[in-house]
Amino acid sequence: MSPAILIPRQITRQLFPAVKKLAPLLNAAAFTNDGILRAELTCRAAVATVRREITAASAVYVTWDVRGRCRYVGSVHRGAPTAVSNRLAEHHQHRTEGGVRREEWVLLTVLPMRVDASPPVVLAAEGWAARILSPLDGVAHPQIDLVRPPAVIAAAMGT
Structure with a gap:
């Protein structure tokens, strides 16, 4: 793993509500002992860097521009x-x-999903993340069911 990059405070602030909402669906290894998303889940948005630094078979991912705006x-x-x-x-x-x-797309944050998350659960998580983060690029996000927030979905999966 390469030296950690400094994650702009603006990105951390934007991510917080999304991570909090999605936490029941995310892999517990994504968090520190203090319940904070691991900094190493954000890296430069270059394919070689992501391939070297991020391992996740199932995830929601967020791209950021140089101004710290959510792009996708x-x-x-x-x-x-x-x-x-x-x-x-x-x-x-x-x-x-x-x-x-x-x-x-300068930076990329990966929110790794629980290993038991099915494709529909991953799509629901993407929909919730997009609703919270309002990305500038991309509009074809999965619809969310307001009566089935991530906590309800996770409870149905067996927490």
């Missing part, structure tokens, strides 16, 4: 530890948006 919220559930970096590579290779994404 997505999710992945592929079963391989390189799932997030593989998905980022697909974003970067997009025919029309790839170049802008490589330039604008």
Whole structure:
């Protein structure tokens, strides 16, 4: 793992409500003993960096620009530890948006899901994260069920 980067306070403030809401669905290893999201889950949004530093087979991910604004919220559930970096590579290779994404998406935060999270649970988590973070890019986020917040979904999974 490369030296830790300094996560801008603005990003930490924006992430807090999303992490708090999604906590019942996230992998417990994503948190410190104090219940704070591990700093090493945010890194430069470069495919090689993410591949080297992040291992998550199932996650919600958030990209940030140089001003600390949330650019994109997505999710992945592929079963391989390189799932997030593989998905980022697909974003970067997009025919029309790839170049802008490589330039604008400077940092990436990964919220690893519980190992028992099914694809519909991961999509629900993405929907909640997008609702809270209001990303500038991307509008095709999963619909959320307001009567089934993450805590209810987690209880149904068996906490």
